[in-house]
Amino acid sequence: MSILVVADHHDNELAPVTANVVAAAKAIGGDIQVLVAGENCQAAAEAASKLDGVSKVLVADNAVYGHQLAENVAALLAEIGKDFSHLLTAATGVGKNVFPRVAALLDVNQISEIIAVESADTFKRPIYAGNAIATVQSEDAVKVITVRGTSFDPVADTGSAEITALDQATDAGLSSFVGEELVASDRPELTAAGIVVSGGRGVGSAEGFDIIYKLADKLGGAVGASRAAVDAGYVPNDMQVGQTGKIVAPQLYIAAGISGAIQHLAGMKDSKVIVAINKDEEAPIFQVADYGLVADLFEAVPELEGKL
Amino acid sequence: MKVLVPVKRVVDYNVKVRVKADQSDVDLANVKMSMNPFCEIAVEEAVRLKEKGTATEIIAVTIGSKTAQEQLRTAMALGADRSILIETDEAVDSLTAAKLFAKVVEEEQPQIVMMGKQSIDTDNNQTPQMLAGLTGMSQGMFASKIEVEGDKAKVTREIDGGLQTIEVKLPAVLSADLRLNEPRYAKLPNIMKAKKKPLDTKTPADYGVEVASKLKTLKVEPPAERSAGIKVGSVDELVDKLKNEAKVV
Ligand SMILES: Cc1cc2nc3c(=O)[nH]c(=O)nc-3n(C[C@H](O)[C@H](O)[C@H](O)COP(=O)(O)OP(=O)(O)OC[C@H]3O[C@@H](n4cnc5c(N)ncnc54)[C@H](O)[C@@H]3O)c2cc1C
Numbered sequence: 001m002s003i004l005v006v007a008d009h010h011d012n013e014l015a016p017v018t019a020n021v022v023a024a025a026k027a028i029g030g031d032i033q034v035l036v037a038g039e040n041c042q043a044a045a046e047a048a049s050k051l052d053g054v055s056k057v058l059v060a061d062n063a064v065y066g067h068q069l070a071e072n073v074a075a076l077l078a079e080i081g082k083d084f085s086h087l088l089t090a091a092t093g094v095g096k097n098v099f100p101r102v103a104a105l106l107d108v109n110q111i112s113e114i115i116a117v118e119s120a121d122t123f124k125r126p127i128y129a130g131n132a133i134a135t136v137q138s139e140d141a142v143k144v145i146t147v148r149g150t151s152f153d154p155v156a157d158t159g160s161a162e163i164t165a166l167d168q169a170t171d172a173g174l175s176s177f178v179g180e181e182l183v184a185s186d187r188p189e190l191t192a193a194g195i196v197v198s199g200g201r202g203v204g205s206a207e208g209f210d211i212i213y214k215l216a217d218k219l220g221g222a223v224g225a226s227r228a229a230v231d232a233g234y235v236p237n238d239m240q241v242g243q244t245g246k247i248v249a250p251q252l253y254i255a256a257g258i259s260g261a262i263q264h265l266a267g268m269k270d271s272k273v274i275v276a277i278n279k280d281e282e283a284p285i286f287q288v289a290d291y292g293l294v295a296d297l298f299e300a301v302p303e304l305e306g307k308l
Numbered sequence: 309m310k311v312l313v314p315v316k317r318v319v320d321y322n323v324k325v326r327v328k329a330d331q332s333d334v335d336l337a338n339v340k341m342s343m344n345p346f347c348e349i350a351v352e353e354a355v356r357l358k359e360k361g362t363a364t365e366i367i368a369v370t371i372g373s374k375t376a377q378e379q380l381r382t383a384m385a386l387g388a389d390r391s392i393l394i395e396t397d398e399a400v401d402s403l404t405a406a407k408l409f410a411k412v413v414e415e416e417q418p419q420i421v422m423m424g425k426q427s428i429d430t431d432n433n434q435t436p437q438m439l440a441g442l443t444g445m446s447q448g449m450f451a452s453k454i455e456v457e458g459d460k461a462k463v464t465r466e467i468d469g470g471l472q473t474i475e476v477k478l479p480a481v482l483s484a485d486l487r488l489n490e491p492r493y494a495k496l497p498n499i500m501k502a503k504k505k506p507l508d509t510k511t512p513a514d515y516g517v518e519v520a521s522k523l524k525t526l527k528v529e530p531p532a533e534r535s536a537g538i539k540v541g542s543v544d545e546l547v548d549k550l551k552n553e554a555k556v557v
Contacts, residue, residue, distance in 0.1 A: 070440075070449070071447065074441060093466070096449075097450070100432075100433070100435075101437045101447065104437070104438035104439070104442045105441045107403070108522070109402060109403045112431070126431065126531070127334075127431055127528070128334055129428065131530075132531070135525070135526045135527040136523055136526065138523050139522040140522045174446035175476040176474065176475050177474055181471045183469060227486060231486070236470060237452065238466075246468075252556040263321070269531075273550075273556050287534075287536050288534045289537055291538060291546055307543060308547060308557055
């Protein structure tokens with residue numbers, strides 16, 4: 001078995017979730033190599049070379065892979081990927097964009113967002129917003145897989161793999177980068193944070209979120225939101241937790257003013273401890289909460305912040 | 309320009325599905341079915357492109373059993389001009405679906421294929437990207453804004469960390485994220501009109517595509533249930549529990 005893990009990285013920094021994907025690769029077993037494709041991504045490659053269990057890091061450092069344009073990265077992966085038994089990447093924005101295209105170019109299916117490895121060809125994955133877990137088996141020659149990071153504990157960074165440069169560079173000439181609007185934040189990254197404080201429609205406004213941010217900062221946590229809060233413009237899209245947003249599984253998840261729709265629960269119900277603050281005692285969120293507080297969040301959240 | 313909109317019939321998003329006792333699949337007997345919400349957003353976007361004069365014809369296509377005609381009628385009530393049902397009672401995997409849509413693309417030559425980013429049943433998020441790969445088209449996925457300018461489209465995409473804008477050459481496959489638009493409801497007169505719009509029925513064999521999957525579902529189980537916890541009476545009690553019982557702060 002030879003497994004190629006495609007690294008997730010931003011601004012020359014390796015995304016921590018790559019260590020979780022390598023853990024999934026180890027569960028499959030075999031030789032593990034990591035590919036870093038991007039522009040000016042040497043530091044990310046060096047970080048990847050330290051991941052435990054990795055034998056080799058391949059770096060495709062070229063302007064055509066800048067901003068991870070799907071057409072170019074997929075062409076590269078289809079070319080080098082066919083020599084591997086498995087291609088793995090994190091089910092993040094980039095992975096979800098690029099990997100299915102790679103699968104199609106290799107004429108295989110993609111196994112999306114696995115949460116467990118049963119064997120080299122059999123995996124578990126959630127379907128129907130996590131209301132069912134499917135065990136699927138692939139007979140494809142190359143298994144193209146995206147991995148839910150929160151389901152695998154990251155490997156350590158005590159390794160020292162060799163780094164090899166690739167000189168392939170294909171520009172499909174189909175798309176180009178125009179610009180981006182990134183949310184600047186000193187808070188931990190949502191999917192990797194140990195504590196997440198989320199607000200919903202009940203928070204009522206962008207200003208209302210101040211108390212959510214304050215509580216998160218007191219706890220050293222990240223801030224999340226329901227779709228309703230994002231749609232209403234209280235917070236950026238990047239904070240949406242749920243079936244079609246981000247999947248989180250922190251030690252502590254605090255939901256304030258969130259009703260607990262199945263689509264929201266799909267993104268947070270694997271958290272270790274769930275706290276719900278809602279003024280409606282019938283809110284479905286209480287069915288999954290370890291600790292429920294029936295209260296007005298505008299009183300309870302600042303009080304909680306003060307007492308921690 | 310023609311816009312092709314693949315849509316999917318799925319369990320309604322309000323339904324909490326249950327697993328069958330024999331663990332072969334989820335139980336969809338007597339469950340409300342609807343158009344996948346992301347596909348509704350895709351149809352809406354296509355209709356807006358037509359209203360702006362960018363699109364001249366909207367073709368909806370679906371793969372599924374006869375009952376999937378309902379979703380095509382809905383798409384036509386919302387503004388699609390005609391539709392194609394690729395009829396099969398078998399479960400079709402994403403790669404096969406993408407191959408079938410690629411055949412339709414070959415026949416219809418649309419400039420834009422507008423899709424939903426994910427279907428809420430299998431939660432795969434992959435058919436649009438696969439279609440783009442198979443046809444060699446450019447891709448603009450998870451779109452929250454689309455501006456067509458000549459033979460290009462500027463697509464603002466929801467990415468981790470915020471928004472990214474790219475420019476793609478047409479023809480392209482675009483997929484809708486939640487915030488691309490707010491779909492309209494079909495009006496009664498349009499629902500009546502949609503009944504008369506053309507609906508073509510084909511089979512996978514007509515397109516020379518075999519419906520066989522190398523991805524087998526061995527088992528479908530319910531997830532580990534969380535047991536409901538307790539209600540605390542005050543913030544003080546909550547703080548005490550978090551510190552001394554859960555030990556997470
Ligand atoms: C295709 C699709 C995908 C979706 N994906 C997602 C997703 O990824 N993530 C997601 O979250 N949702 C998603 N949704 C939306 C989901 O169905 C719900 O609409 C959404 O989660 C509701 O958000 P909410 O709980 O904030 O709002 P509501 O359901 O409106 O709940 C607000 C809650 O706040 C409480 N409240 C109000 N004021 C106060 C107060 N002062 N103090 C305390 N409590 C108060 C109310 O009692 C209520 O329970 C999706 C929907 C669809 C159709």
